[in-house]
Amino acid sequence: MKIIESTIEKLDDPFGILSGDRYEIFLTLDVDEEDELFSEHGIKLKLIFAVYQDQYNIAQYDFIEMTTEKFLDFGLEEDEEKEIVAHCLELVSTL
Numbered sequence: 001m002k003i004i005e006s007t008i009e010k011l012d013d014p015f016g017i018l019s020g021d022r023y024e025i026f027l028t029l030d031v032d033e034e035d036e037l038f039s040e041h042g043i044k045l046k047l048i049f050a051v052y053q054d055q056y057n058i059a060q061y062d063f064i065e066m067t068t069e070k071f072l073d074f075g076l077e078e079d080e081e082k083e084i085v086a087h088c089l090e091l092v093s094t095l
Helices: 078-093
Strands: 002-010 021-030 043-052 055-065
Touching: 002 078, 021 078, 043 078, 055 078
Parallel strands: none
Antiparallel strands: 002 021, 021 043, 043 055
């Protein structure tokens, strides 16, 4: 799995309910044809990334087929999650 495009948007918390900041991030993925996640429609990962002081994590995520907008029931493997978190931290630092 390789990240080929990404977008990030800071989410507003007008009532101040949440601690820290939340970001909605979309990652367009290049998935190997041999991977069970592969789809000819293309795959994107939609996630909510939470940052509070020096702590950060993926609060929620979904794999989505790009052309059909169908949600896919897959989870991130540990090494994939580490790669995604590192990419998200880089995106957040550019804002």
